[in-house]
Amino acid sequence: MTSAKVNTMSSFPLFPDQASVGAQRVDAVYFGLLAISAFFALLIFVLLIYFALKYRAGRNVDRVIRRTDYLKLEMTWIIIPLLISFAIFGWAAKVYFDLRTPPEDALEIYVVGKQWMWKVQHPNGVRENNELHVPIGRTVKLTMTSQDVIHSFFIPAFRIKQDVLPGRYTSQWFKATKVGEYHLFCAEYCGTSHSGMVGKVVVMEPLDYERWLLQGVAQESMAASGELLYARLSCNTCHKPGGRGPDLAGLFNRQVKLEGGDFVTADREYIRESIINPMAKIVQGYPRMMPTYRTQLTEDQVNEVIEYIKSMSGGQETASRSTK
Numbered sequence: 001m002t003s004a005k006v007n008t009m010s011s012f013p014l015f016p017d018q019a020s021v022g023a024q025r026v027d028a029v030y031f032g033l034l035a036i037s038a039f040f041a042l043l044i045f046v047l048l049i050y051f052a053l054k055y056r057a058g059r060n061v062d063r064v065i066r067r068t069d070y071l072k073l074e075m076t077w078i079i080i081p082l083l084i085s086f087a088i089f090g091w092a093a094k095v096y097f098d099l100r101t102p103p104e105d106a107l108e109i110y111v112v113g114k115q116w117m118w119k120v121q122h123p124n125g126v127r128e129n130n131e132l133h134v135p136i137g138r139t140v141k142l143t144m145t146s147q148d149v150i151h152s153f154f155i156p157a158f159r160i161k162q163d164v165l166p167g168r169y170t171s172q173w174f175k176a177t178k179v180g181e182y183h184l185f186c187a188e189y190c191g192t193s194h195s196g197m198v199g200k201v202v203v204m205e206p207l208d209y210e211r212w213l214l215q216g217v218a219q220e221s222m223a224a225s226g227e228l229l230y231a232r233l234s235c236n237t238c239h240k241p242g243g244r245g246p247d248l249a250g251l252f253n254r255q256v257k258l259e260g261g262d263f264v265t266a267d268r269e270y271i272r273e274s275i276i277n278p279m280a281k282i283v284q285g286y287p288r289m290m291p292t293y294r295t296q297l298t299e300d301q302v303n304e305v306i307e308y309i310k311s312m313s314g315g316q317e318t319a320s321r322s323t324k
């Protein structure tokens with residue numbers, strides 16, 4: 001580790017590093033707003049001082065008030081700021097929506113917030129705590145949930161921050177542009193050791209990341225761990241073709257018909273709900289008999305089971321370890 005890398009972690013400069021594609025775009029909006037504000041503040045102050053001097057007491061100037069119609073002037077100072085406001089809104093909204101919508105080909109990494117640490121798992125099964133290793137130049141999508149209370153996953157150098165909620169999934173994405181180590185914070189008060197819920201993001205060259213992923217003992221992929229859990233909990237005794245529960249092969253992201261005729265997409269959110277609270281949305285034609293697995297599975301394990309169910313559908317949305 002070079003001393004330059006350490007410096008990015010240990011100092012708190014006025015501005016954090018600008019280490020992602022999104023960071024550049026967010027900063028452009030920020031400095032754009034600053035420039036516009038500075039321009040008008042300066043304009044107003046210069047005119048203020050000029051007129052204060054020009055019309056100061058005792059000076060021989062024309063002080064007659066003319067009752068004239070200033071329609072054109074008034075229209076100008078209404079329309080120009082209106083156009084500027086619309087332009088700022090359009091620009092910032094574009095940046096916001098782009099940063100909220102993860103690109104399709106993202107490398108998916110899982111994050112579980114827990115009092116008071118960040119648990120991270122890569123698709124090939126590698127786990128890490130309070131650290132997040134990512135390759136440079138690759139779109140990374142974080143799929144996040146919480147084991148207990150609300151946390152917030154914040155990487156200042158990437159200008160991304162998103163609440164991490166118990167009972168549902170949230171996501172955010174970034175594309176790192178600079179190798180180095182960056183701060184990772186919990187940005188939502190979550191109890192006694194909230195301030196200690198910090199870590200670091202390590203951006204690596206793609207080859208270094210590949211090597212890092214393969215370090216240590218051979219890992220089960222998330223899907224393989226999910227398959228073991230699936231067998232251990234005997235899910236397959238009911239979930240099979242013609243079984244008492246719906247067959248799960250090919251299920252992921254497909255529309256399923258529920259009791260009562262509604263349709264729902266069997267996405268991550270629905271599958272998690274069906275594991276934790278099976279009675280919430282019963283598939284049409286099946287009995288109400290599945291018990292909850294709330295107490296038997298942690299959020300990490302739910303992620304693994306979902307990865308396995310996804311892999312039964314050809315594994316779309318499953319990120320491979322390729323660095324492309």
Ligand code: CUA
Nearest residue numbers: 151186188190
């Ligand atoms: Cu977790 Cu604050």
